[in-house]
Amino acid sequence: MTKQRFIATTIYLMLLIVALITCDLCFGSVNLFSLDRSDPLFQTILYDIRLPKTLTAVVAGSGLALCGLLMQSLFRNPLAGPYVLGVSSGASLFVAVATMLISSVNISGFYFMGKSIVTLFSIGGAFFVTLIILMVSRKNKNNVTLLLVGLMVGQVLGALQGLIEFMSSADNLKTFILWGMGSVGSTTLTDVWFMVPVFFAAVIAGFFLIRSLNAILLNEQYAQNLGVNVNRLRVTIIIITAMLVGVITAFCGPIAFVGISVPIASRLFFKTSHHLHQMVFCLLLGACVVLAADVICQLVSNQLMLPINTVTTIIGSPVVIYLLFKSKLSVG
Amino acid sequence: MIAVKQLEIGYRKGKHPVSVFSNMNMSLDAGDLVGLMGDNGIGKSTFIKTLTGNLTPLSGEITLNGKSITQYSAQELATQLSVVVTEKIGGFNLSVWDVVAAGRTPYINIFGKLSEDDEAIVIKALKQLNLLPLKDKLIDELSDGQRQKVMIAKSLAQQTSVIVLDEPTAFLDHSSRHHLFSVLKQLCTEQGKLIIVSSHDLELMKTYINRSVTMAEGNRLEVL
Numbered sequence: 001m002t003k004q005r006f007i008a009t010t011i012y013l014m015l016l017i018v019a020l021i022t023c024d025l026c027f028g029s030v031n032l033f034s035l036d037r038s039d040p041l042f043q044t045i046l047y048d049i050r051l052p053k054t055l056t057a058v059v060a061g062s063g064l065a066l067c068g069l070l071m072q073s074l075f076r077n078p079l080a081g082p083y084v085l086g087v088s089s090g091a092s093l094f095v096a097v098a099t100m101l102i103s104s105v106n107i108s109g110f111y112f113m114g115k116s117i118v119t120l121f122s123i124g125g126a127f128f129v130t131l132i133i134l135m136v137s138r139k140n141k142n143n144v145t146l147l148l149v150g151l152m153v154g155q156v157l158g159a160l161q162g163l164i165e166f167m168s169s170a171d172n173l174k175t176f177i178l179w180g181m182g183s184v185g186s187t188t189l190t191d192v193w194f195m196v197p198v199f200f201a202a203v204i205a206g207f208f209l210i211r212s213l214n215a216i217l218l219n220e221q222y223a224q225n226l227g228v229n230v231n232r233l234r235v236t237i238i239i240i241t242a243m244l245v246g247v248i249t250a251f252c253g254p255i256a257f258v259g260i261s262v263p264i265a266s267r268l269f270f271k272t273s274h275h276l277h278q279m280v281f282c283l284l285l286g287a288c289v290v291l292a293a294d295v296i297c298q299l300v301s302n303q304l305m306l307p308i309n310t311v312t313t314i315i316g317s318p319v320v321i322y323l324l325f326k327s328k329l330s331v332g
Numbered sequence: 333m334i335a336v337k338q339l340e341i342g343y344r345k346g347k348h349p350v351s352v353f354s355n356m357n358m359s360l361d362a363g364d365l366v367g368l369m370g371d372n373g374i375g376k377s378t379f380i381k382t383l384t385g386n387l388t389p390l391s392g393e394i395t396l397n398g399k400s401i402t403q404y405s406a407q408e409l410a411t412q413l414s415v416v417v418t419e420k421i422g423g424f425n426l427s428v429w430d431v432v433a434a435g436r437t438p439y440i441n442i443f444g445k446l447s448e449d450d451e452a453i454v455i456k457a458l459k460q461l462n463l464l465p466l467k468d469k470l471i472d473e474l475s476d477g478q479r480q481k482v483m484i485a486k487s488l489a490q491q492t493s494v495i496v497l498d499e500p501t502a503f504l505d506h507s508s509r510h511h512l513f514s515v516l517k518q519l520c521t522e523q524g525k526l527i528i529v530s531s532h533d534l535e536l537m538k539t540y541i542n543r544s545v546t547m548a549e550g551n552r553l554e555v556l
Binding site for chain 2: 072073076078207208209210211212214215217218219221222224225226227228229267271272273274275276
């Protein structure tokens with residue numbers, strides 16, 4: 001991809017994000033244009049509800065797309081992604097455990113402590129599953145085996161989460177179910193400031209991996225022979241993925257489809273393998289997808305927020321299948 | 333250039349070493365086209381992985397330009413020795429240019445940006461193997477013979493004095509095999525590279541190589 005085309009595509013995607021952010025801030029059950037700017041209701045809706053939701057959509061979309069890209073390159077498997085390989089399920093289970101613990105020791109009044117515990121548990125769960133998947137991938141190079149193991153791990157963790165939900169109180173059960181559907185609309189600005197540092201640290205770390213990621217697309221032996229420290233690369237990707245998926249899942253629930261499909265769509269649309277390009281496009285495209293999904297949620301139902309997973313999966317999956325069939329190019 | 337002394341190769345199963353071949357001694361020089369021969373499972377690929385730093389020797393040592401390969405950092409070794417393996421690569425939009433440019437990995441910054449000099453080296457490597465017209469093609473669109481040439485071009489772009497090829501003729505037809513070996517021979521004679529190539533095609537080997545290393549049952553090693 002030429003430098004000019006890369007810059008032009010980046011600008012187009014950024015303009016699209018600006019347009020989607022504007023739509024996401026404007027659409028909702030209350031028409032902001034009907035309110036006076038000095039009206040406290042305007043301030044509350046814009047700054048306490050819609051802005052956190054929009055920023056969360058950007059962070060969640062970009063973060064999950066980055067995780068998907070890193071996992072697909074590391075495993076050299078286009079089917080890899082945090083949701084498909086059970087990493088999100090690991091985070092979810094550990095969030096369920098943390099929520100149970102918090103409610104049982106009654107520290108729910110301490111906002112930061114509660115959020116910190118849930119986030120740390122979520123990161124721990126994501127880290128745990130990523131390690132399992134990595135060990136399996138080193139024992140067995142078969143892409144289908146890796147995918148099946150990921151699905152099975154996800155099923156087992158899902159069943160364990162079901163068990164926890166079964167034993168929890170009615171209030172906790174309702175919280176689990178709503179949270180499990182995925183939402184960017186339940187965060188506050190404080191939550192966003194929780195996510196942003198982790199997100200930027202992960203993005204910066206990701207950019208430092210570009211040369212190694214380009215080399216590992218050949219295969220591990222070639223990458224090692226090209227001077228890449230493959231073990232260090234693996235560990236760094238596990239940490240980035242666990243941190244990002246953990247934090248995003250803790251605040252938004254397990255968001256499906258974005259992590260696997262955005263890197264695939266990015267490769268199909270932009271036809272480049274260079275990770276500088278892919279990383280920028282995935283970050284921007286991921287944000288676009290979740291913002292668009294949130295806007296669609298608002299448009300479909302003004303009064304009742306649809307779960308974001310419903311939109312990302314129903315609309316996104318057929319789009320990827322169509323792209324895969326339409327394109328004669330291999331994506332992995 | 334490469335000296336192998338009392339080398340024992342193999343792998344570790346847990347903490348236990350599993351020896352595959354032992355008592356290996358040889359000395360290989362610049363400009364040699366070395367044929368590595370032996371039956372399946374005798375340890376040719378294990379030897380190649382040890383030579384390229386992917387496996388550590390169980391005992392003994394391999395020196396490259398007087399320095400043990402275990403003392404080279406991965407980055408340093410990447411500027412001295414390159415490898416072409418049997419496993420096919422592809423997918424992920426990898427083009428011919430991307431793969432050959434990957435040969436510059438040890439020399440470029442962490443963001444993977446090629447300098448003008450790097451690009452010139454990649455173009456030269458592509459030209460040497462008549463691949464320049466294919467530079468924008470995807471690897472998946474190439475024949476097996478063309479793929480092997482791309483991987484050799486990657487090694488040329490890596491600018492190493494030693495190139496090691498593991499079974500490069502495995503997927504090639506008769507004429508592609510001869511073409512590949514004539515390219516390798518040319519690189520040895522014109523650029524003074526040391527090329528070590530493993531293959532089961534004895535007739536082909538005899539036609540082109542000037543040194544041979546044969547591994548046989550009972551740790552018998554014949555170096556000619």
